[in-house]
Amino acid sequence: MIGLGLLIKRNIKMFFKDKGLFFTSLITPLILLVLYISFLGKVYRDSFAMSFPEGMEIPGKLLDAAVGGQLVSSLLAVCCVTVACCSNMLMVQDKVTGARKDFVVTPVKGSTLALGYYVSTLISTLIICLITTGAGFLYLGEVGWYLSGSDVVFLLLDVFLLVMFGVALSSIINLMLSTQGQISAVGSMVSSMYGFLCGAYMPISQFSEGLQKVISLLPGTYATSLLRNHALRGIFEELEADGYPSAVIESLRDGIDCNVYFFGEKVGLPTMYGILGVSVAVLVGVYVVLHLVKRK
């Protein structure tokens, strides 16, 4: 594959040097942070505290850690997809600026170009998301650290899989786009909608039943749940150790989407990984097929 390495390097540099693309990709996580500071933090805290039956109280440190875990998992859930989508906009921007035309007159194969966009988006998104994860860990360390070594590893795996999912999904969407207007429209839509759809702004359990069923069909829902489960597992373990009834803990897990139901059936963690893995494989397959069809 002639030039793949330098093509990837070029794409990554372009993303980080293009202020428009870079800052647009951070809009959704920033919105979430602003919402959290202005009112979401309080909503998370109140709803968590109110989930306990009367006369039963959650220790302040555990409550802080639970709210922190919810924030960090929400932040990662949106970050992995929206950053991927904006970073992958380079694919469209190259059509707008004519750089794509310049690539086409070279002997480099179309498949190399496609792979170049995929890998560079994956790397750029991982860089941002891993930095965000690191910042999240620091924050959790500050408000209350209940993560085990395996939680950390699983959280990193969740981030990696969700980034793969975001890159594959955005590759398919962006393949259809070719103008600056479309870039702005799709970028804004994804940034504003994804946070709601994946349950980052508001737990899915608070949506209407019909909407919950629709959302349960989206693979992103399970990725958010995986992140929630691994970010909050230690807290639930601590509550269990402190003798809180398992029914209360289960209700808490339902309330913040650690438990997700597919048409009434509770979905286990291995199944969630399966759904995410298969989704990534299917989306990558669709991207390859669309790419081949488009060339013909």
Added chain:
Amino acid sequence: MRNIIEIEHLSKSFGDVKAVQDISFSVREGELFAFLGVNGAGKSTTISIICGGLMKDSGTVIIDGHTLDDNSEQIKRELGVVFQDSVLDKSLSVKDNLESRAALYGIKGEAFKERLKELSVLLDFKDLLKRTVGKLSGGQRRRIDIARALLHRPKILILDEPTTGLDPQTRRLLWSVISELREKENMTVFLTTHYMEEAAEADYVVILDAGKIVAEATPLELKNTHTGDFITIYGINETQVELLQKPYEAIRDAYRVSVSNTAEATELIIAHPEIFADYEITKGKMDDVFLAVTGKKLTGGTEK
């Protein structure tokens, strides 16, 4: 001289729009070939097909003995393209741009460094290597565009309106580099331009209108075929010029008489020697040729 580009019965449509209609022409190795036409005449479509950016509907394209259908990768290695608008990455430095593009031809490491050095001397951009492309002036950016097109030592350089909007100094530099390359490396130059004085320097000209070839020949042949000669006579009055019984126009300090060819001019001079004390004979210009064959004027990017 052999043909390095051979186009036979090339056609391309976009829906109902017939962009290129059954055109055939050839370009000889080492020549400066001019491809003229107003916007929408089919020039860019033809170039895109040659470069492999567009699929043709029918016809054959042979570049340096390779057919486009079977050897597009090899053909791409022999073409260098300077697009009408710069297609370099504005947020990256000159060096980063050239490095990423060179890699697409498999030129990396030492080979790239060496080629970069050669080109930076040839096109005088040594001082610009670390500058961001978006911060360069139009002329500086054009030099980098040309360097990018020459990275892989192409046999054919396609220039799509390369001097539009450039200052005279940069235009001169650009043409001197192109002349040097043609001289030293026998490079073939395929040019589209809106500047008729550039087309007049070409070895061969093809004029396209509405997707069809409407005229082709050397500039001299085109002028002889499609325009007449002009005799500019100084130091006479209107009564004298009327004696010639030819169409004329008054210019600031002379009269400009139109004749169909040089032989007719000679006859007039012999018949009226008293009028021709101070005069000059000039051929029609490429603008006149273009107007005669297409009915349109081509002036610096806009047609009238």
